[in-house]
Amino acid sequence: MLTPEMPSRLLTEVEIERFWTDGVIIVRDFYPENWVTTVRDALNEICGLQDEETESAKDPRFRADAYTWHTNDRLRDFSLFAPTAHAVRQVLRSERINLFCDQIFVKQAHNVERTPWHHDFTFFPLSGDQIASVWTSTDPVTTAESALEFVAGSHRWPQRFRPLGVGGVVKSVAPLSQTPNFDADREQYQIMSWDMQPGDAVIFHALTLHGARGKPAGNLNRRAIATRWCGDDARFTPTGKELQIPWSHGLKAGDPIGGPVFPQVLPQINEEEISARMNGPIPPDKDLVRQNMELASRFEKVAL
Numbered sequence: 001m002l003t004p005e006m007p008s009r010l011l012t013e014v015e016i017e018r019f020w021t022d023g024v025i026i027v028r029d030f031y032p033e034n035w036v037t038t039v040r041d042a043l044n045e046i047c048g049l050q051d052e053e054t055e056s057a058k059d060p061r062f063r064a065d066a067y068t069w070h071t072n073d074r075l076r077d078f079s080l081f082a083p084t085a086h087a088v089r090q091v092l093r094s095e096r097i098n099l100f101c102d103q104i105f106v107k108q109a110h111n112v113e114r115t116p117w118h119h120d121f122t123f124f125p126l127s128g129d130q131i132a133s134v135w136t137s138t139d140p141v142t143t144a145e146s147a148l149e150f151v152a153g154s155h156r157w158p159q160r161f162r163p164l165g166v167g168g169v170v171k172s173v174a175p176l177s178q179t180p181n182f183d184a185d186r187e188q189y190q191i192m193s194w195d196m197q198p199g200d201a202v203i204f205h206a207l208t209l210h211g212a213r214g215k216p217a218g219n220l221n222r223r224a225i226a227t228r229w230c231g232d233d234a235r236f237t238p239t240g241k242e243l244q245i246p247w248s249h250g251l252k253a254g255d256p257i258g259g260p261v262f263p264q265v266l267p268q269i270n271e272e273e274i275s276a277r278m279n280g281p282i283p284p285d286k287d288l289v290r291q292n293m294e295l296a297s298r299f300e301k302v303a304l
């Protein structure tokens with residue numbers, strides 16, 4: 001039976017309750033050094049970075065990309081075999097855990113772009129309450145600069161806000177309301193954020209509103225990754241108005257999440273689902289990429 005590596009400790013009931021109260025928890029020293037190195041090497045490779053630091057401020061990028069585990073072997077291993085799914089299974093109180101996707105967020109030193117306030121839920125063609133993400137940075141982050149910040153309890157709000165992504169692109173043509181500007185009124189809300197070291201992780205509900213301030217500390221690049229997970233009640237629920245997944249997955253509206261594009265990772269890894277991917281990278285489907293580009297050309301871009 002193939003399973004992901006066990007974490008060095010299990011979460012406590014207090015942490016699990018806190019996840020459901022606040023919509024987010026921090027887990028210190030969650031990833032051992034080997035996984036931090038694996039992710040850092042992968043992000044350097046994907047983004048063409050060599051070092052921790054970027055001295056010159058020339059053209060600093062904020063690079064975001066999703067589903068990279070399908071084509072990058074290091075991120076395949078991290079997504080499937082690191083201890084992440086065990087912690088997610090605990091917080092979601094789920095029998096089954098499937099990988100939905102990974103997403104990289106590499107904010108190069110000197111880049112001052114904000115990660116807009118948003119919740120992940122409206123980016124996803126999913127419904128259900130058992131959906132969560134785990135975010136980690138292979139570089140230190142601080143609350144004053146580049147750490148994620150969360151609006152505590154917002155996962156229980158009734159509103160669904162438009163998916164405002166990196167670069168101010170609204171990644172859907174669905175008529176959803178604008179996310180409030182929590183920066184303009186920070187005292188009104190309980191905003192949670194932590195200084196983090198490589199290996200620390202935050203686990204948050206797909207409806208928890210979050211964002212990040214503009215700038216990595218000093219000359220440091222901020223190389224971060226999130227993995228996204230579905231539990232028992234998650235269902236494929238596309239609206240057709242948000243970006244589709246550019247791999248053919250065969251799911252119909254209302255289906256539980258599963259199959260090679262969204263493999264089951266717990267209670268054990270579904271070896272049949274991952275077998276093609278273990279034999280090599282799987283590139284996206286060209287027709288789906290073309291369709292997505294056509295839809296994306298209709299997405300609004302707003303000033304941040």
Ligand SMILES: O=C(O)CCC(=O)C(=O)O
Pocket residue numbers: 105115120133135148210211212224225226
């Ligand atoms: O790393 C960032 O700046 C954004 C991360 C994020 O919004 C997410 O993981 O959902």
